[in-house]
Each structure stands twice: as structure tokens, then as C-alpha cells.
Amino acid sequence: MSDFSVRPLRSDEDRAATDLFRRALHVKEMTDEEWSAAAGSFQPDRGLGAFDPELIGTVRSFDSEVTLPGGGTMPLAAVSLVGVRADRTRRGVLTALMRAQFEDFAARGIPSAMLHASEGAIYGRFGYGIAARGKSIEIDRNRARFRPEVPAGGQISLLGLESTIEQWPSLFDALPRTRPGMIARSPNLWPGYVREVRRATTPTATAVHRGTDGTDGFVTYTVERAHFGAPTVMKVQSFHYANPDAFAGLWRHLLSVDLVDRITAEKRPLDEPVELLFTDPRHATVQKVQDEGWLRLVDVAAMLDARTYRGEPIVIEVIDPLLEHNSGRYRLSEDGAARTTDPADLELHADTLSMVYLGGWRPSDLATAGRVRTTTETALERADLLFGTRVNPWCGTFF
Numbered sequence: 001m002s003d004f005s006v007r008p009l010r011s012d013e014d015r016a017a018t019d020l021f022r023r024a025l026h027v028k029e030m031t032d033e034e035w036s037a038a039a040g041s042f043q044p045d046r047g048l049g050a051f052d053p054e055l056i057g058t059v060r061s062f063d064s065e066v067t068l069p070g071g072g073t074m075p076l077a078a079v080s081l082v083g084v085r086a087d088r089t090r091r092g093v094l095t096a097l098m099r100a101q102f103e104d105f106a107a108r109g110i111p112s113a114m115l116h117a118s119e120g121a122i123y124g125r126f127g128y129g130i131a132a133r134g135k136s137i138e139i140d141r142n143r144a145r146f147r148p149e150v151p152a153g154g155q156i157s158l159l160g161l162e163s164t165i166e167q168w169p170s171l172f173d174a175l176p177r178t179r180p181g182m183i184a185r186s187p188n189l190w191p192g193y194v195r196e197v198r199r200a201t202t203p204t205a206t207a208v209h210r211g212t213d214g215t216d217g218f219v220t221y222t223v224e225r226a227h228f229g230a231p232t233v234m235k236v237q238s239f240h241y242a243n244p245d246a247f248a249g250l251w252r253h254l255l256s257v258d259l260v261d262r263i264t265a266e267k268r269p270l271d272e273p274v275e276l277l278f279t280d281p282r283h284a285t286v287q288k289v290q291d292e293g294w295l296r297l298v299d300v301a302a303m304l305d306a307r308t309y310r311g312e313p314i315v316i317e318v319i320d321p322l323l324e325h326n327s328g329r330y331r332l333s334e335d336g337a338a339r340t341t342d343p344a345d346l347e348l349h350a351d352t353l354s355m356v357y358l359g360g361w362r363p364s365d366l367a368t369a370g371r372v373r374t375t376t377e378t379a380l381e382r383a384d385l386l387f388g389t390r391v392n393p394w395c396g397t398f399f
């Protein structure tokens, strides 16, 4: 029996909800000035609150769309601002908020949701799985040299802070979202990014790449000048490109900036070949690999049918105790996906399905970890091929 209730937040409750979330993450509440700069950050009617009768927990989302294997897109809810007041945790508040949010997504016909998790143990129970991972890399700028065959790149123009702020949305929107898992950026996202760069103690610069067909990439970065002999580090904040020329040209620019010892870039796509640009690939080292996007298939039938597959058909049995309508068997083939009563070749829970859906994990690896059950070896081979994608999934947008 719960002693709290969940309902949509009114817009005049957004500030209290934001403060609650920030306190849950040990971040100071917003000043009046920060709050007025945050105007436009919230999509109306997408916040939920738990009340007892005070506000004790919150969750939000904004509308987006996600790129799927095969290049199609589907509507997606990008979930953010998840927090429960520290004196009300571990009594089911988040669980109630998640349930209410899924009901809301289903009612609005949103078949998928994505989030970035503060901790890895929170969201699996709600059917979210690590669909995309990212690697953090560090480049020894003083030693790294480009291999001779690396494209020369096109023309670079440097934008200062104000031009960056002005041009960011159009720069991002103009580039193709080539990887499964990439999402559309809602206008509600940009005020938060602007607040961050205005607040930063080091200047933010954006290098824009122009190739033969016009603007085809950009990278945003800051440089932290070191003191007392420590290395000066350039931090790449966002890096998007449409083709190999822009990829190489932008890296050439980053390495050409003076007074920098190391360049770091976090949560890059796992298969992005940065180290292969250099004569000695060890001058670009992977510091860590972490989850980059957690996906939830809210409508499994619709999502399974929306992506493409290669190879021989299989039947999968999906187990989804939280969203029972998803549970059941689905036949996957090059023609798409459909519910079936045929016997299943393999069985997996909703969170595990999320992990294989964008091609980020092979079903056979998940079987090794006990996450996929099958009685036949060939089912795993077929599943690996069916779910496999040409490039690794990546969200590429922080929210």
C-alpha cells in the first residue's frame, strides 16, 4: 500500500521538481538568474511528480526520434530529470513514476524510450538495457602523427562562444544521424547546453568543417590550461561529422591547436577508428568503456518490425513482466517481425532485448553471460546475424 500519489506536474511546479532532481544529484539549486535562463528547457506536459503530499520524486521526458538499424526512425521519449528525495528513497517512488511514465508513453503512441543512467543498477528492472556504449579516449598530442593516407580534410572555420550558441542547433540538425541510436535534438535541449558553456570557466570553441559539398562536420572543445607542470588538456565536448574527410579534417584541426598536451574525448562510438589516424596507434589510448544509452522498447511489436534484419529467420520469446502486453513470441526475418505461436528458438527478457536491438551486443555474447537462453547453437548464429549492424550504435546526445 503506497502513501504517495503520482500525477502530471503543472508548469509552476517545474522549478521545485528541478531543484529536487539537482539535490538528489548533490548539485546546488538554481539561482533566479539560472532559472530564468532555463526557460524553454521543459517540454510542457512531460513531467510527472510523486506527492505525499509534498513533492518527493520526479521524472521528465521530451519528444524525440531514434535512428534504427536500416536507417528508419521511430518516435522516442528521451527520459531525464529522474530523482527521488533522499528521505523517501527505496519505498517504490521511482517504480511508481516509471509505471506512470510508460502508461503515458503508451497512451501517446510512443514506442521507445531512452535515458542516460547515473548508476548502472537502477534501470534494468524497468526493462531498460544498455543499447549503446561509448569509449573515452586520450591522445598524446605531442607524439601523435597522422599517417600519410589520412585525408587532408577541407576548410576549418573557428566559432567563438556566441557564434557557437547561435549556430549549434542548425549545425547539428544539418548532419545525417548515421548510427543506430542517434536521436533528434529537441529545441528544449539547447538552453541547458547554453547554460553550461556560459557557466564554464574555460572558453568553448567550435571548429566547423567544410568539404566539397559544404558544411559536413563540427567539433566543440575547451582547453584547460595547466599549472605547475601538469599537462594542458583539451576536452572534446561534441564531435559530429558526415564523412571520413570531415572526421580526419576535424581531428587534424584539434591536433593543430597550440599549447595542448593531451586531448580527451568521452563516450565516442566504440568502432570509431581514432587511433588508426596515427602512425603509432598507441598514442590514442582507450581510458574506459561505459554505457552511453539505455533503451526501453515500450511497444516491442512495433519496434521489432521497424528495424531491418539480415539472414535466416528465428523466433524469439520476450519476457516483460512490467509491460505484459510485450510478452510473447515474435518471428524475425528479412521481411520484418510479427507475433507468432511457433516454438521459440531463444528466450530473453525485455532489458536484454533492448541491448541487442540496436546491434550493440551480440546475442551469443549475452548467452555466454546467461542473459539469452537457447537450446540450439544455430539459433545464436542466426540471431547474431539478424540483429547485427554495419556500425555500432551510439546516442551522441546528452540529456
Ligand SMILES: CC(C)(COP(=O)(O)OP(=O)(O)OC[C@H]1O[C@@H](n2cnc3c(N)ncnc32)[C@H](O)[C@@H]1OP(=O)(O)O)[C@@H](O)C(=O)NCCC(=O)NCCS
Residues within 6 Å of the ligand: 024, 025, 082, 083, 084, 085, 088, 089, 090, 091, 092, 093, 094, 095, 096, 116, 117, 118, 119, 121, 122, 125
Ligand atoms: C535512483 C533513485 C531515483 C531510485 O528511487 P527509489 O524511489 O529509491 O527507487 P525504488 O524504491 O522504486 O526502487 C525500486 C528498486 O530499485 C532498487 N534501486 C533503486 N535505486 C537503486 C540504486 N541506485 N542502486 C541499486 N538499486 C536501486 C531498489 O532497491 C528497489 O529494489 P527492490 O524492488 O528489489 O526492492 C533515487 O535513489 C535517486 O533519486 N537517486 C539519486 C539521483 C539519481 O541517481 N537519479 C537518477 C538519475 S539517472
